[in-house]
Amino acid sequence: MALRAVAGAGAAVLLACTGCTAQPSPTSSSVSAPSPAPSREEVVAGITEEGLRARLEELAAATGEAAGYRSAGSEGYERAAILVEDHLTDAGWSVTSTTYDAPAVVDDAASSLEVADDRFGADDLRPLLLSPTGDVTGPVVALNGAPGTGERPGAGCAPGDYPDLPQSAVVLVPPGGCFRRDQLLAAQQAGAGAFVTYSPGVPEGVLLRPTLGRAEGLTIPGAWVSEEAAAALAAAAGDDAHLVLTARTENRPTRSVVGELPGSGDEVVLLGAHLDSVVDGPGANDDGSGVAALLEIARSLGSDGRRATVRVAFWSGEELGLLGSSRYVSTLSDDERAAIVVYGNADMLASPNGFAGVYDEAGAAEGSEAAHDLLRDAVERAGGTPLPVDLHGGSDHHPFALAGIATAGLFSGAVEPVTDEQAEASGATAGEPADPCYHQPCDDLDNVDLDLARLLTAALADFTVRVADDPSLLAAGGSGP
Numbered sequence: 001m002a003l004r005a006v007a008g009a010g011a012a013v014l015l016a017c018t019g020c021t022a023q024p025s026p027t028s029s030s031v032s033a034p035s036p037a038p039s040r041e042e043v044v045a046g047i048t049e050e051g052l053r054a055r056l057e058e059l060a061a062a063t064g065e066a067a068g069y070r071s072a073g074s075e076g077y078e079r080a081a082i083l084v085e086d087h088l089t090d091a092g093w094s095v096t097s098t099t100y101d102a103p104a105v106v107d108d109a110a111s112s113l114e115v116a117d118d119r120f121g122a123d124d125l126r127p128l129l130l131s132p133t134g135d136v137t138g139p140v141v142a143l144n145g146a147p148g149t150g151e152r153p154g155a156g157c158a159p160g161d162y163p164d165l166p167q168s169a170v171v172l173v174p175p176g177g178c179f180r181r182d183q184l185l186a187a188q189q190a191g192a193g194a195f196v197t198y199s200p201g202v203p204e205g206v207l208l209r210p211t212l213g214r215a216e217g218l219t220i221p222g223a224w225v226s227e228e229a230a231a232a233l234a235a236a237a238g239d240d241a242h243l244v245l246t247a248r249t250e251n252r253p254t255r256s257v258v259g260e261l262p263g264s265g266d267e268v269v270l271l272g273a274h275l276d277s278v279v280d281g282p283g284a285n286d287d288g289s290g291v292a293a294l295l296e297i298a299r300s301l302g303s304d305g306r307r308a309t310v311r312v313a314f315w316s317g318e319e320l321g322l323l324g325s326s327r328y329v330s331t332l333s334d335d336e337r338a339a340i341v342v343y344g345n346a347d348m349l350a351s352p353n354g355f356a357g358v359y360d361e362a363g364a365a366e367g368s369e370a371a372h373d374l375l376r377d378a379v380e381r382a383g384g385t386p387l388p389v390d391l392h393g394g395s396d397h398h399p400f401a402l403a404g405i406a407t408a409g410l411f412s413g414a415v416e417p418v419t420d421e422q423a424e425a426s427g428a429t430a431g432e433p434a435d436p437c438y439h440q441p442c443d444d445l446d447n448v449d450l451d452l453a454r455l456l457t458a459a460l461a462d463f464t465v466r467v468a469d470d471p472s473l474l475a476a477g478g479s480g481p
Contacts (some may be wrong), residue, residue, distance in 0.1 A: 001274075001286050001347045001395050001414055001438075002211055002319050037304035040465040044382070046300030047458040049450040055292035056284060058083055060445055063282050070277040072317040072324075073104035073252030080275055080291075081257050084314050087295050088259035092303025093312075098328055099255040102317045103215055105129055105279055107247035113196075113225060114242040115140065115232050124226040126280075127247035128180065128197075129211035129320060134221030136194040137242045138168030142234045156183040159190040168193035170241045172233045175199065181212045184222045194243045195222040198230035203433055206415060206440060209280060213321035221245040254316040256324035259298055260309060267308040267471040268339045269464055271297065272325060272396050273346040274318030281443040285435055286414070287318070289448060290346035293457040300461060306468040308341065315396050318347075325396035329403050341471045342371050343400040345409035346460060350453035351435040354412030355426035359397065360388035367406030367474045371463075374473060375408045378462035382455045385425035406474060408463070410456045412449075414438045426452075 038046070062083050063069065066076030081097075088095050109122040141163065143155040155161050157178035162171065171192045173183050184195045199208055208224055223245055225233070233241060257275070273290030277283025294312045301310060317323025329337075345359070358376050361368070372388075379386040389411050391397075397407040413422070413434020423430035437443040467473055 002322060037306050038300070038302055040462060040469070043300045043461050043465050044458045047296055047454060047461050049454045051296045051299070052292045052450055052453050052457065055295045056288050056445060056448065059288050059291060060282060060284060063277070068282055069279055070275065070283055071104060071279045072102040072254040072276045072320055077254060077276055077316065081255060081314070084257050084275065084291070084295065088298055088312070091298045093259040093261050093298055096258045096260070097255040098258065098324065098331070099253060100323070100327055101251045102254040102323060103130055103249045103320060104252040105247055105249055107279060110246045111223065112244050113223070113229060115236045116239065118232045120225065120229040120232070124229040126207055126209040126224045127245045128184070128222040128224055129209055130215040130218070130249055131212060131222040131245060131247065132215070132218050132220065133245050133248055134194060135244045136168055136170060136221060137240055138170050138193045139166045140172060140233050140237050140239060140241050141165055141169045142172040142237045143174065156186055159186045162187060162190035162192065165191045170194045170196060170233070170243055172196050172230060179213065180210050180222070184212060184218065184220065188218070188220045192220060194220055196225055196230070196233060196243065197222070198225050198227055200227070201417070202227070202415060203436060206436065206438070207280070208415070208439055209278060211319065211321045215249055256316045256328060257314040259312045261301060261303065261305055263305045263307050263309040263468065265307045265471070266339055267341045268311060269308045269342055269344070269468045269471070270311045270313060270340050271344045271346065271460065271464060272313040272315055274324070274396055275314040276316050276319050278319050278439045280439055281437070281441045284444050285350045285448050286348050286438060286443060287346070289348060289350035289453050293346045293349055293453065293460060296457055297461045297464060306465070308468040308471050310464060310468050318396055322396055322398055326399040329399040332403070337403055337405065340400070340405050341474055342367060342406045342408055342467060343397055344371070344375070344460060344463065345395055345397040345407065347395040347409065347411060348414060348435065349410055349412050349456040350448035350450065351412035351414070352447055352449050353418060353428045353432050353436070354434045354449060354452055355418065355422040355428055356384035356386050356452070356456060357389035357411040357413065358386045359391065359407065359409035359411065361390045361392070361401070361407070365401050365404045365406050368401070368408065370474045371406050371408035374466060375410070375459065375463045378459040378466070379456070381462060382459040384455045384459065387422055387425055410460060412452055412456065
């Protein structure tokens with residue numbers, strides 16, 4: 001799951017059938033009626049912990065055989081893409097790929113920050129994804145906010161938020177009411193020499209690497225630091241700090257993978273999960289859990305079509321800024337866009353201290369409220385207590401929402417502390433992160449709750465069959481059996 005959203009453009013490449021031969025027409029005596037597609041109950045019953053575990057183990061093996069992560073453009077990602085293609089083909093689905101060049105990040109962990117008598121390195125600092133490299137020494141200017149208090153006062157979204165900056169100023173900026181890219185660009189326009197941000201309330205020892213979405217237009221280096229490093233900067237306001245960022249960006253080919261099960265009607269139900277991980281971890285929960293869910297739904301649905309065409313998409317570049325899903329949406333014609341009755345997102349379904357979150361976002365496209373109601377009901381049938389969540393466009397549903405397509409999705413929580421309401425509904429521990437290994441090296445097979453993953457995957461399968469069998473449910477406000 002990404003910390004930033006961005007749009008792009010791209011093209012789809014169809015994988016052609018090879019080795020196909022014509023088959024003789026059957027005689028009338030040998031023709032049998034086609035078997036009906038599996039019922040909703042049968043599809044849901046086909047979702048098991050054992051199946052999800054097997055998919056996660058295969059994904060972990062493909063990731064581990066490379067460098068231990070699946071970031072876009074990496075060997076680990078391509079191994080995972082081939083694994084997904086093989087599973088979809090075995091399930092009888094057609095497969096396509098959307099290819100493009102992605103800005104892959106290479107980090108040698110040599111970046112550093114020196115302030116007063118303190119020196120912070122890889123244990124406290126991460127270059128923002130797609131940040132320029134840089135070596136800047138200048139006076140610290142801290143915008144409003146007190147690191148260590150957990151407050152998110154917001155600031156720095158416009159050049160006017162910055163005072164008259166001294167030359168080469170190193171600005172310390174808390175999260176604001178805009179994307180970090182917007183903050184960095186505002187600081188850059190105001191004359192800053194370097195941009196440093198942090199995340200209030202993040203547990204000690206958890207290091208994040210927010211994305212700037214795209215590298216174009218960025219000229220000053222930007223870094224995320226721990227609250228300890230942020231506090232040291234704030235205390236040194238007016239004195240010089242020295243920031244060195246060495247992580248670099250290289251364009252490398254990558255692709256999203258899409259499977260399709262054609263239906264008898266014109267409508268399309270599209271499910272998606274991002275296949276890439278961050279460069280700092282193997283991504284078992286984020287988002288191996290969503291990948292495993294979609295593969296198991298495809299297997300359980302089988303190869304018999306329903307009324308609506310069902311597609312499952314495995315996006316590349318989500319962690320860099322929703323690149324794969326944005327490019328896919330940008331290639332859709334008006335008719336193709338109109339055919340998609342709903343996009344359902346599966347991003348983080350197995351958080352070890354998680355809950356059953358159902359997307360309920362303000363400003364979502366028409367049909368999203370009905371989709372939310374249907375998915376909430378499916379969670380209840382699966383045995384969970386659904387809770388509304390608003391990801392503020394932080395995952396692959398965002399480009400679809402911007403295109404006016406109804407969206408839905410499931411989420412079991414990330415690094416944010418679990419609330420009392422979420423804990424009461426799920427049995428999780430309040431005040432602790434839903435996923436303490438979010439974007440960390442420890443996001444491995446020991447970091448997944450398979451029971452929660454099964455519940456949410458079963459709910460998504462239930463939802464998919466209901467809408468694929470009767471797309472009018474979305475227009476009817478979610479009513480129906």
